Amino acid sequence: MKPQRSEPTRLHGAEAPEATQRRAFTGGSVPVAVYGLGKMGLPLAAVYAAVSGNVTGVDIDEDVARAVDAGECPVEGEPGLPETVRRLVADGSLSATTDATASAAAASVHVVIVPTLVEDDQPDLSTLEAAVRSVGAGLDAGDTVVIESTVPPRTCRDRVGPWLEAESGLELGEFGLAFCPERTMSGRALRDIRGSHPKVVGGADDESARVAELIYGEITDAEVITVDDCTTAECVKVFEGLYRDVNIGLANELATLSGEFGVDVTEAIEVANTQPFCDIHDPGPGVGGHCIPYYPYFVISEFESATPLLQTARHVNEYMPEYTVDQAVDALSDQGRDLGDSTAAVFGLTYRPGVDETRASPGVDVAELLADRADSVYAVDPVCTSSPPSGVERVSLDEIGARELDLAVIATAHDEFVEIPWEAFDDLVVVDARRQLDADAVPHPVSRLGDGSDER
The missing domain is CATH 3.40.50.720 (NAD(P)-binding Rossmann-like Domain)
Known part of the structure; x- marks a missing residue:
């Protein structure tokens, strides 16, 4: 009582x-x-x-x-x-x-x-x-x-x-x-x-x-x-998200330049961050969740002054799923294959490892883009309970090893993906957009975001 x-x-x-x-x-x-x-x-x-x-x-x-x-x-x-x-x-x-x-x-x-x-x-x-x-x-x-x-x-x-x-x-x-x-x-x-x-x-x-x-x-x-006052406190919360969106946008833009640099951009970022005043985030296939992708619009849309930096960061981060798919196209082409004839699997639909949330998730965007361009697409996610995008078939971790894949894209770094027996797949191309895997331990060509593999 x-x-x-x-x-x-x-x-x-x-x-x-x-x-x-x-x-x-x-x-x-x-x-x-x-x-x-x-x-x-x-x-x-x-x-x-x-x-x-x-x-x-x-x-x-x-x-x-x-x-x-x-x-x-x-x-x-x-x-x-x-x-x-x-x-x-x-x-x-x-x-x-x-x-x-x-x-x-x-x-x-x-x-x-x-x-x-x-x-x-x-x-x-x-x-x-x-x-x-x-x-x-x-x-x-x-x-x-x-x-x-x-x-x-x-x-x-x-x-x-x-x-x-x-x-x-x-x-x-x-x-x-x-x-x-x-x-x-x-x-x-x-x-x-x-x-x-x-x-x-x-x-x-x-x-x-x-x-x-x-x-x-x-x-x-x-x-x-x-x-x-209240407004200062409101700004504190919004500024936290804006900082991360802009910082990630910087990392992502640098990653898209890795081919022209001819270097592994993430290695350069890690070493740059040994300088105390430097704190560049990691690049990835986009920015997801219910916070960071949306907070810039609390400023962009609500106030009259121009916000070119915020808008540019949003443009860069929203472009990253497309860039990831383009990287997959290039990786397949290097092996003499075409995405349109390929069976692809997206590993990770949630925006964060271990969290069942797909709002604005890059993994969902990558799956949708692949569904428009690949012959068939599977989605693998050990924590996601949401339905996959239209044209994408949900497959469990236990089942994916029995499927014939041409392309695997790591979109979310779930811990479970490290244990996948990659040797079970024949003639596979892997695009690791989260740089989760040890490329030397995967018996297939691995293209990692920002690694300079598309050197020009």
């Missing part, structure tokens, strides 16, 4: 000593609602529940809410999360519902971590707006709203604040608003939330920042960095 809760304690504008407020938060008298129970939201709700003992998770998906409320974990691939959710639901610290308005009316801290999608290179804030307006409908004076969703800079100032004011009839200052960006990775979310990286908080005013710092001082064991 879930414990009965007394009148909620509100932290924003509270006159009690800060130590008393911290005890209230960790003692369960500050009810929390977490809106969004996806891959990042459910781990966050679980950590909040473990610390505060009084969390309601909210999700529009009835199956998700029902599963969590029953102690089940609909998010896969997160070590420790299923047993954590089961324990927290059993002891009454965590519950779940689809009723956002009722949850907002009961909570005094509201944490929004719903996705920000990009459609036609434009950020789509409709999901965020729906969640925020639901919060606003139940908002009381003294409540605090925390946005963890990644958003374009100025979203809290120009959109979230006005949405909350319009729905609640309150003015900012009567309630708190802070932006505290999610800084986690799939497959390690619980660990990241509890302290792998410093937590960034930015408030719409000083009191909002104070409350956010208080809350996250309990949530994380890492340093809490308080910045000037």
Whole structure:
């Protein structure tokens, strides 16, 4: 049976000593609602529940809410999360519902971590707006709203604040608003939330920042960095993704020049990185996931100033799947063969090893391009549960050895691929776009991204 809760304690504008407020938060008298129970939201709700003992998770998906409320974990691939959710639901610290308005009316801290999608290179804030307006409908004076969703800079100032004011009839200052960006990775979310990286908080005013710092001082064991305002915190999160996209774009562009250089570009990058100020990323067949490929559009599409560097990096990274297929064409041609007459296999559809996520994945793009040009195409991925692209046949690791292949493309460096008995294939050409394999140990021609094998 879930414990009965007394009148909620509100932290924003509270006159009690800060130590008393911290005890209230960790003692369960500050009810929390977490809106969004996806891959990042459910781990966050679980950590909040473990610390505060009084969390309601909210999700529009009835199956998700029902599963969590029953102690089940609909998010896969997160070590420790299923047993954590089961324990927290059993002891009454965590519950779940689809009723956002009722949850907002009961909570005094509201944490929004719903996705920000990009459609036609434009950020789509409709999901965020729906969640925020639901919060606003139940908002009381003294409540605090925390946005963890990644958003374009100025979203809290120009959109979230006005949405909350319009729905609640309150003015900012009567309630708190802070932006505290999610800084986690799939497959390690619980660990990241509890302290792998410093937590960034930015408030719409000083009191909002104070409350956010208080809350996250309990949530994380890492340093809490308080910045000037919500917009600065929003920029921090977006800049992290922009840095990686631009850096990877540099590495990828250098890789496309390896043939003209006549050198192994990755070797040169590795040695260049021995200089302390140099940190060039590794090249690859593209950039995938729900973050890095999209964040540039939070700036490119939202602001008037020209952004040629961001746009160029995006162009380079979006071109890499095509470059990988062109490399396959050249590798086959070197053996006197044609892609149009070949049977190809793409090893890896997920964007990251060991993570079941195919959003913007280069492996999917490579498979689609090969399906348009090769005679037949297989896809092999030990963790992916999504269907392969049209024209591509899914084959298990155990089955692929029995297929007659002309071409193998390593698009994702799953650990399982190192153990593939490559000698079982006859007359195979391998394109290792992740540079995972030891070319000397594979008894077939191996072309690795950026190795200078297409020297001109």
